[in-house]
Amino acid sequence: MLILGIETSCDETSAAVVDDQTVLSNIIATQSIHAEYGGVVPEFASRAHIRQLVPIIDMALQEAKCNLKDMDGIAVTFGPGLAGSLLVGLCMAKGLAMSLDKPFIGVNHIEGHILAAAAEDPNLDYPFIALVASGGHSILVHSQKPLSFQIIGQTIDDAAGEAFDKVAKVLGLGYPGGPLIEKAARDGDDKAIAFPRALMDKDNLNFSFSGLKTSVLYYVQAQKRKNNAISVADVAASFQRAVVEVLVEKTFRALGKYNCKNLVLAGGVIRNSVLRRAFENRCLAENIVLRIPAPILCTDNAGMIARAGHVRLGRGEHSEFDLDVIPNLSLSDL
Ligand code: KG4
Numbered sequence: 537m538l539i540l541g542i543e544t545s546c547d548e549t550s551a552a553v554v555d556d557q558t559v560l561s562n563i564i565a566t567q568s569i570h571a572e573y574g575g576v577v578p579e580f581a582s583r584a585h586i587r588q589l590v591p592i593i594d595m596a597l598q599e600a601k602c603n604l605k606d607m608d609g610i611a612v613t614f615g616p617g618l619a620g621s622l623l624v625g626l627c628m629a630k631g632l633a634m635s636l637d638k639p640f641i642g643v644n645h646i647e648g649h650i651l652a653a654a655a656e657d658p659n660l661d662y663p664f665i666a667l668v669a670s671g672g673h674s675i676l677v678h679s680q681k682p683l684s685f686q687i688i689g690q691t692i693d694d695a696a697g698e699a700f701d702k703v704a705k706v707l708g709l710g711y712p713g714g715p716l717i718e719k720a721a722r723d724g725d726d727k728a729i730a731f732p733r734a735l736m737d738k739d740n741l742n743f744s745f746s747g748l749k750t751s752v753l754y755y756v757q758a759q760k761r762k763n764n765a766i767s768v769a770d771v772a773a774s775f776q777r778a779v780v781e782v783l784v785e786k787t788f789r790a791l792g793k794y795n796c797k798n799l800v801l802a803g804g805v806i807r808n809s810v811l812r813r814a815f816e817n818r819c820l821a822e823n824i825v826l827r828i829p830a831p832i833l834c835t836d837n838a839g840m841i842a843r844a845g846h847v848r849l850g851r852g853e854h855s856e857f858d859l860d861v862i863p864n865l866s867l868s869d870l
């Protein structure tokens with residue numbers, strides 16, 4: 537079964553083709569226009585999707601060495617995300633499905649992130665705990681069987697990626713902040729500044745990153761007031777360490793609480809090599825089977841959407857043509 541996947545929920549325009557085992561192509565066009573504004577400008581994102589989507593689909597088909605008529609179905613993100621951006625992908629998917637007389641399926645973007653691990657190995661072991669850490673989400677999920685997800689913890693304010701982006705802005709590093717903070721942190725001392733780890737003493741699996749971000753801001757402002765030089769490397773490394781410690785600790789509490797031996801990591805923040813290493817070391821020490829998707833499958837991409845669509849279409853599911861975008865779609869809506 538060949539599935540064309542389309543992802544336009546935020547600022548990546550992406551199309552991919554998957555077959556029963558493999559991601560045959562996964563083309564991603566990142567919209568650079570947002571960098572000068574320090575964050576995604578929704579109207580610019582929609583317009584860029586309109587311009588880029590057709591050529592990106594053509595490239596995905598070419599790389600997979602097939603054409604539209606070979607597709608058995610179309611999978612597309614219908615939420616959560618930016619309304620205008622989601623609409624571009626959904627309208628395209630409906631138009632293609634209608635003209636090809638093939639089924640289409642709306643995919644929950646977060647389910648796509650979690651199933652990115654399955655894009656590389658379709659035999660995921662259950663039950664598993666998944667940590668999804670991206671620019672819009674920081675959630676812990678318990679999955680007992682295929683396509684069943686229970687949210688067991690989430691951020692009560694900023695997402696982890698959002699904190700990386702905002703702290704990068706405070707440090708004047710640019711956007712998106714995650715990779716820039718990681719780079720700056722390489723030369724820094726991660727114990728130089730004691731930034732707070734929120735909710736660690738609470739008996740729940742929720743996160744909070746807003747206080748940490750504000751704490752970095754206050755630290756930088758205080759140093760400037762005193763005319764002290766700021767070590768961007770030390771601030772970046774100390775901030776990054778705080779995020780990593782919280783994500784790892786809460787995830788391992790979830791594994792213990794739900795007695796799970798399998799862990800799936802997903803979302804853009806998982807590209808962070810310090811975070812990956814911390815998870816790898818702890819999983820090794822505690823005999824946990826860890827699945828981390830390749831970096832290209834961590835940030836937003838259509839390969840993960842095509843894979844999730846492949847699983848659902850393969851079970852006989854499909855969407856109706858009156859499906860609308862749902863910008864605040866939750867994983868529990870599944
Ligand atoms: O999953 P994603 O591509 O989009 C959303 O669904 O939000 O995640 C993007 C987020 C951004 O906040 C970005 O700063 C963060 O992932 N990110 C990173 C790294 N690479 C991307 N955060 C930390 N370290 C990285 N290396």
Ligand code: ZN
Binds near residue numbers: 645649671804835
């Ligand atoms: Zn995402």
